[in-house]
Amino acid sequence: MNLAYRDVRHNLFRFLLTCFGLSLLLGVVLAMIGIYRGIVVDALTVARSHGVDLWVVEAGSRGPFAEASRIPGDTREGIARLAESLVDRARRQIGMFTSILLLVSAVIIALIIYTMTMEKLRQIAMLKLIGAPDRTIVGMIVQQALALGLTGFTFGALLIANIKDYFPRRVVLEPDNVLALGSVVVLVCLIASALGVRAALKADPATALGS
DSSP, rough: OHHHHHHHTTEEEEHHHHHHHHHHHHHHHHHHHHHHHHHHHHHHHHHTTTOSSSOOTTTTTTTTTTSSOOOOGHHHHHHHHHHHHHHHHHHHHHHHHHHHHHHHHHHHHHHHHHHHHHHHHHHHHHHHHHOHHHHHHHHHHHHHHHHHHHHHHHHHHHHHHGGGGGSSSSSOOOOOHHHHHHHHHHEEEEEHHHHHHHHHOOOOGGGGGOO
């Protein structure tokens, strides 16, 4: 008896609704990463086509192609350090927002798994009463968490892949970024399932005999 499959089947609408919400959330994460990659690619394309590493213009000017700029010669080292700082700042910002969204995803998965676990505590108690090992119960909880996370991630990735061309900014989705995020989602699901696993393992087998 697979309680994970049984619970999904009998609560299909709630499962799909949760997956849809997670897909939007994880889709935003992928979009943010893709936009950042797009900005980097566009900047490098412009710079490399002219054989330069960085465009620096005078404050108040209309850019390197519209008019000339006067830059003091003693700012070269400062500009080189600034270029590295801008890339690092952008990376930190993307990382911060990604971490926040993944934390929200973990909370959502944890609450849903905990709710589903509490709803079937009597069935879990029955399994413990007939001698089912703890690893079987833990496996069912983890399977449900992974199903939620990976289904949401798959839908989110497909959504962004199909609508990325309509974004006002260029979105570049690289396979290694998608795979890395998928691995993080798996880790988040495993951590988020801990709350449900704890409740399941504390279930008293005697409750299976109650009214």
